[in-house]
Amino acid sequence: SADTVIKIAADPKHLGAQVGITSVLHTWGSAMTHHPHVHMIVPGGGLSADGTKWIACRKNFFLSMRVLSRLYRRLILEELAQLHKAGKLHFFGDHAGLADSAAFEAMLAPLRKIDWVVYAKEPFAGPKAVLAYLSRYTHRIAISNSRLIRFDAHSVTFRAKDYRLNGARRHTTMTLATGEFIRRFLIHVLPKGQHRIRHYGFYGNGNRAANISRIRDLFGAEPPTWKEVGDKDEGDNDPCLRCLALPCPCCGGRLIIKGTFKPTQQTKAPPRSTRHAA
Template sequence: MPGRPGLELADIFRRHGPAWRRANAGHVSLTQLKVMSAIEACRTEVLGGHVAACGKCGHRHIAYNSCKNRHCPKCQGPAARDWMAARAEDLLPVEYFHEVFTLPAEIAQIAYWNKKAVYSLLFRASAETVATIAADPRHLGARVGMTSVLHTWGSALTHHPHVHMIVPGGGLSPDGTKWIACRPGFFLPVRGLSRLFRRLFLEGLAVLHKVGALQFFGDLKNLAQAGAFATYLAPLRKTEWVIYAKPPFGGPEAVLAYLSRYTHRVAISNHRLISADAAAVAFRWKDYRIKHGDRQKVMRLETGEFIRRFLIHVLPDGFHRIRHYGLLASAARKATIARIRRLLGEAPQDPDPQESAEVIPLTLREPCPCCGGAMRIIEIFRRGQKPPSRAPPREQAA
């Protein structure tokens, strides 16, 4: 297992967050403040924890509770593993494709102040685009399914909203009696996807503006007027919107590996952080403008600006950043996947006997670091309580 990073986002928030909050009082949302507090408290005695002991060798350690906040870099690894275990049974023995739908910078400016409305529209428009073109008999002529994951950041923590979409390479015929596979190595035409996505998104954005669902501030304040808004969007109706189609995955296992990296990613991981003090934070980033050679660079941001950039990627409360559409929509996903497997001639999957085995209460998932034996919780301490002194602390999610 990789060691603990020398510097963590939590360290930056603990050392420099209080001064930043005072300097920006009245300009930080309650949701952003909660995220900062959760990350600061994560896996410390503030949240409590437990003492675990090995039944074989007697090794003991203290494990502090995690905050489980979806923006916390330390909590997303376990969350991703649990999510992937649940999704593994949904994978089909077909090619999978990866499409990326990106909003133009001019639209990203609007999204900055209207995250819930515009991000939701990004999800809907991209899913409808793929479903519509796939259903066209000139292309696939089938009903497809997709899993979409929202990312709002670029490598430098800038605001860069885009959706990563994973799509099985085929779909059900309109009558549901057969599986229609796409051509090997090719799913749908990117140019057609780009133009339909542009039209659907701009139409949806116009509706949001008409019903008063958008807010405008600063340099964009005049866009509240219908005429100014139409003028602002006019050039975007003629430009090519970026739809990126990556090569197909090597198989279902590669899909799982990819999803495990993307579904629960946060704006910056602890391993990208290099140094931080009251003046600046240094971190690694990739310069995608460089087409050849080493893209890895080091960026230094003023500490307050670093905190601000991280917090602009905090999602609205209750907003789902992973969504399933079409054949993979939650309501009928299991029944649909079972039918597709039958059409593909794949035998039904037997339940894993290890998964169905009885789980011993209070037994940890991670084995003993000394002998590999089962670790059991022998004592629990609550929020704010001091942990017992007889066991060395170990930073681990509980």
């Protein structure tokens, strides 16, 4: 999905700019079914190829969803074919027959002819509402304890939503066999090394800080000048007690100094608990 947006956005026929992407993987629905999809936050524009100017998209239009969907379809199907040829796909149960190359190709053939859905829209309530929505999924698990109603060795009952219904009727309860509940929960545990949040384009980790600083300059945005809260007077201009007017070298966000010490001053260790003699 990131390759699709980056390639189309870089094409001069569409936007002709390097965009930045924050991508969040979400794999579950209310009933913990397997529903993998990706939410992407993309600014409405990007840096020119030489990095000298900001190229904004047209009002109420970012990129053609038709063009995005066709490239996304091609990239996914080509990658699946390559993985199958390299023997990196494994099939079990009713799908064991797909290990045969001819059967796998027959399965992919109709997928090349149907339309794939890629959806892009401007946030109606603004960027903050989108960030607030996605932040609820970034560090959560498939189900929280508050949704559990009762459970035993045989079944688990929990609160869920039926998205086919509207209003108060949407909120319902669901009971699953204990084994099925555990299976649904575990399919949302990410494999080792898999990240739920990824950054691409000018948000890429290697050049993120420099790119954000450059974009601030192009917009004429003043650098942040937050001051560390302490016992010093407001007129104290000691730079060691001020938050640097530089982005964080790791994430590009505001850099806040939590404490300072002089070159000849030893840092203090945490106080030791008093041990009582026997």
